[in-house]
Amino acid sequence: MRFGRRRMSAIVIAVLLVGGALTYASFRRDIGRANERIAAGSTMLVTECGLIEYAERGSGTPLLVVHGAGGGFDQGLMIAESFVTAGYRTVAPSRFGYLGTPLPTDSGAAAQADAFACLLDALGLERVAVLGVSAGAPSSLELAIRHPDRVSALILLVPAAYLPEGGGAGATPPPGLDLLFGTALRFDFPLWLGSKVARSWLIGTVLATPPELVAVATPEEAATVYRMLEAVLPVRLRRLGLLNDAEVTTGMQRSDLERVQAPTLIVSTEDDRYGTYERARYTAGEIAGATFIGYPTGGHLLVGRGAELRTELTRFLLRNGSPPADAP
Numbered sequence: 001m002r003f004g005r006r007r008m009s010a011i012v013i014a015v016l017l018v019g020g021a022l023t024y025a026s027f028r029r030d031i032g033r034a035n036e037r038i039a040a041g042s043t044m045l046v047t048e049c050g051l052i053e054y055a056e057r058g059s060g061t062p063l064l065v066v067h068g069a070g071g072g073f074d075q076g077l078m079i080a081e082s083f084v085t086a087g088y089r090t091v092a093p094s095r096f097g098y099l100g101t102p103l104p105t106d107s108g109a110a111a112q113a114d115a116f117a118c119l120l121d122a123l124g125l126e127r128v129a130v131l132g133v134s135a136g137a138p139s140s141l142e143l144a145i146r147h148p149d150r151v152s153a154l155i156l157l158v159p160a161a162y163l164p165e166g167g168g169a170g171a172t173p174p175p176g177l178d179l180l181f182g183t184a185l186r187f188d189f190p191l192w193l194g195s196k197v198a199r200s201w202l203i204g205t206v207l208a209t210p211p212e213l214v215a216v217a218t219p220e221e222a223a224t225v226y227r228m229l230e231a232v233l234p235v236r237l238r239r240l241g242l243l244n245d246a247e248v249t250t251g252m253q254r255s256d257l258e259r260v261q262a263p264t265l266i267v268s269t270e271d272d273r274y275g276t277y278e279r280a281r282y283t284a285g286e287i288a289g290a291t292f293i294g295y296p297t298g299g300h301l302l303v304g305r306g307a308e309l310r311t312e313l314t315r316f317l318l319r320n321g322s323p324p325a326d327a328p
Helices: 002-040 073-083 109-123 134-146 177-182 188-197 199-205 211-215 219-230 239-250 277-286 306-319
Strands: 043-047 050-057 061-066 088-093 128-133 151-157 264-269 291-295
Touching (some): 050 073, 050 109, 061 109, 061 134, 073 128, 073 306, 088 109, 134 151, 151 306, 199 211, 199 219, 211 219, 219 306, 264 277, 264 306, 277 291
Parallel strands (some): 061 088, 061 128, 264 291
Antiparallel strands (some): 043 050, 050 088
16 A cells, blocks of 8 residues: 555656746747747847837838837737728837836836837828827827827727826726736746736736636737737846836826827726726827727737727727828
C-alpha cells in the first residue's frame, strides 16, 4: 500500500512537472511572437518634443489614431482596422510610457498633445483627422484645443473624460482592476496565463466589456476582442504607460471644451464597464456642434457595433473634409 501511494505521488508530480514545462514553453513561444511583432512593426522618430515611436499603414487622407490604455502603436493599428474603411493613411503613435516612447517628466494630456503636434511636424502633415480611444481621448481632445489648426475632425470613442458629478475622474475601473494592476500587470506570465484560463474575467475587467456580448458576437468581432486581449502583451513594456494613464484619468480637470473648433463625434455605450457613457455625453454637450452617439450595449470595445460604427465614422469623416482616398 505504501509503495502504491509513493508511486502515485511520483506520477502526480511528474505530470505536474511536464504540464508546467509545456505551459511555460507555450508562454515563451507566445511572448516571443509578441516581442517580434512590436520589434518589427514601428519606427522610432526624433522630434522637437523627443523620441516618439509610431507606425503607418495605408495611403490617402491622414488619420491620427490615438490608442487607449494597455496599447501602443499596435493597438492603434488594430483600432483603425476595426472601425475605419480603406483610403486613409493611418498614423499610430505609442503614447508616453508605451513600448518605445519614453515617459517624460511632464507626461500629462497637454504634453502628449504637444508631442503629437511635433510628430505631425516631423512627418510633414499639416492637418489630420484624429481618432482618440478610451485613455487616448484626453490627449486627442487637448490636441484639438491647443493646436486647432492641425485637427480637421475629431472622433472620440468610449472616452476617458471629465464629468462634474464624477468628481473629475475620467473613468470608473471595474472591480478587481486595482488588484490586477498591482500583481499580474507587473509581469507577462500572469496575464498570459489568465488569457488562457480566465479569459472571460479579463474581458470583463481589463477590456471592460460584458463577456456575454463576446459569446454571441460574430466570429470576426470575437476574434478582434481576443486579439485586443493578446495585444496587451508584452505588458512589461506598457506598464509605465498604464500607470501614467491611471494617474491622468483619475485626476482629470475640465478641459477648455469651448475652444474645440473641429467637427466632433463622440461615441459610447451604456454598458461600458469603465463608465464612459455619461462622460461622453457631457463632453459632447459642451463642444459646439458636437454629435453624440450612444449605444445601449457594446461594452468598452463596442462589440456588435463594428459595421454600424464603421459606417458612421466614414460618413462623419466624409462630411467634414476628411474623405477616404477612393471617395467619389
